[in-house]
Amino acid sequence: MKKIVFAVLFVTSVMAAQDMKVVKGDFGFLKDQKEVNIVFDYSKMTLLKEKYPEKEYVANRTKELNEKMKSSGDVWKKKWDTSKEQIWNPKFLELMNVVYSKDNKDVNFQEGLAAAKYTLIVDAIWVYPGWDAGIMKQAAKVTTQLKFVETKNKANVLLEISSENAPGDQWGSNFSNESRIGEGFAKTAKSLAKMLLKKAY
Template sequence: MKKQITLTITLLFTSLIFAQKMKIIDGNFDFIKGQKEINVEFNYDNLKLFKDNLTNKEYVEQRSADLEEKGKGKGKAWKKTWEASREIIYAPKFIELMNRDLYEKQGITFEEGLTEAKYTLTVDVVWIYPGWNAAVMRQPAKLSTVLKFVETANRDNVALEITSQNAPGNRFGGTFSNEDRIGEGFAKTGKTLSKLIMKKAF
């Protein structure tokens, strides 16, 4: 019993160590006022995973091979889920939480495909730790991104750049799905960024 309590405390402490950190690298929030819509784009070209900094290709190959050994077709099925999660989980979670404050309180819409919007928010996903769940114990996912607000017509003109490190991702009650945990990391990033904008711009 004491061992179990110690492990639980250790995991909680670890989670606190890896708390999300947002840092303003360049620019300010002045451009936000007066905007009614902002385009959102997600980029995974620089993505690394786990402490080993695996590329997405390396991770997919290793994970697919491991699952195929456990059952024919499992690796291929997982690969489809992993790739589809960017569109059906990660982007919607981020955008939903961005709009929760900024659209409902300030009337600013964040959405993909708004090519006529003056500004574009680029979400460069640079690091993911999927976390794990062993029922009794679990570790949340962690997500690091570079968030840039650029002029849509001139991407070299950066109005604001922010780094977000180790955004935690986990569902209440836990989940055995890596993709769901990562999705909550995107939700946390969107929520924290929207609150930062609310604080600094309005």
């Protein structure tokens, strides 16, 4: 039985493998930059295999949960509405900077750095929340487009990186969709930071 459970968990982790590749541009402009501004954009985000727009996904999920237990959907919606600012963005920022701190690099990626020469736009494209049923589970998946632009001329894209299916999971059980998605953003940031560490810094 233990072997079967391990096999299932192994398969789900393999299915959630991340694919990160450079779409266009190079890394040279970042070499001497100590600070990079970050902007998160969720305006084009879709969810699930059906690629529902976020507004439709939230409406459907709220209705579904309310039908199962009165008011539970409304409670979930409040959690969802705050998840970007309270979980996803902080997770991304934390992991970006942890990688550089561990490597003793004086580099800071942060929101609100208006004076920074360059800005990283984290464009959320697609999210799969995953699920957790105790013994069996499937990680969340997060797909983003990561665009480095001039802060004063955001139409000028210097580097664009595609990150597909970044897995979001934690050891043990994690029954929060929002938390699992947050781990997907953390994985995206960690992979991006390591790529930049190798190619830019």
